[in-house]
Amino acid sequence: MAVDFGQFFINSLPDLLSGLGYTLLLTFISISAGFLLGIFLALGRVYGNKVINGFCVGYIELIRGTPLLVQLFIIYFGLPTIGINFSPIQAALLGLSLNSGAYQAEYLRGSIQSVESGQMSAARSLGMNKLQAIRHVVLPQALRISIPAWSNEFIYLLQYSSIAYIISVAELTAEGKFIAAYTFRYLEVFAMIAVIYLVLTIVSTEIIDRIAKRLRIPGIGAATRGSLRDL
């Protein structure tokens, strides 16, 4: 069995790569759309009036209080009964984006609130309106603070996008399942898939780390790898 693993790997590669493509598509679109949604929800929670704040809290609690799988089922299997139809990939993108948005909103809210209120006062005292102050002073700092949490969300999405196979999106895990069901080589197939997820995770963590380092504000001790060990 081990002898022809190389050949098996090569044979599986096209299907795995196609699945990988869907996984990356799901991850990148959902993290981006979720990020935009998260920013608006977080700003609504911190700066919105009672109505806006209430809406944002309601949305975030609804999403965080229900399983992702249930949300995907509602979108893919439930909505068609009231005449709203999505293709599997559309349903998955929508579900993951809406879900990630709620989680990102909470990370971002924490970061926005950790920017000292004096920063807002100073911006307003220069004559900036609230929106300008948020855009030019609060968000640039809050987003930097949220990078570690965001990195976590990225990895989470990368791996949880595999749940989309249940609504028959042919992403990486789904492709693995097809190959395994066809060849009965479960261990090898899922070992390969595990390695692919692992490599993706390590590479993306490294990239996000580098971005964080580049964006670090000089003089402020955002701990870099090893700096705490030196203390």
Added chain:
Amino acid sequence: MTMLEVKDVYKSYGGVAILKGVSFMMNKDETKVIIGPSGTGKSTLLRCINQLSPPDKGQVWLNGEEITNPQSNINKMREKIGFVFQDFNLFNHLTALRNDSIGREKEKKIEKEAAYKRAMDELTRVGLEAQSGQYPAQLSGGQKQRVGIARALAMDPDLILFDEPTSALDPELIGDVLDVMKSLCGKVAMLVVTHEMGFARNVADEIIFMEGGIIVEQGPPKEMFTNAKMARTREFLGRIGALYGDEEGR
């Protein structure tokens, strides 16, 4: 000509009255110093003037326009009122230069180059041209506060409000900041909340003594220091003088 007029301003926080009817006026390019025990509403008064904390009652007028009128464009009017904070509040993510240029870049919509040039001029004025590329966390407290003053100056204000600008500084760094403030005397109106009695005595056109949310007494420094009418003023000045020193030349 009266530039700033504060008329019967009241402010309370959570049911506690902080300001209980404060009125005073300032002329163009005048320097006034507000002194008084802590918790007496001095900082609140400054924040009421530029509407960072709008007063509950009363009016504030600047150059014949009512700032407290909800119809007035507060953002436009704040450009004319600089604010220097006790704890600096420099924008952490921007260099000293951009801290001082961003108000103009975003507010006055003038070109970036012109905003940078103006910011550089102001940094030079406060003696920090060499630090223009540094971030707040890389500057000393005294340097931070001078960047803060330059940030206010870069907006071409008619009035600068100083909220205990030297209280967060190590003693040896206070002098540089006070020197910069002195150099502005007569060039822009300054309303300064401070415990620096030397500055009050030597630089102010008038000293305002506040206690318990009202102005107890106000007058020229000489009169206040040697011949205050109210016993409370004499007592406070005596005590604060012993604490902070009011030696000449500081």
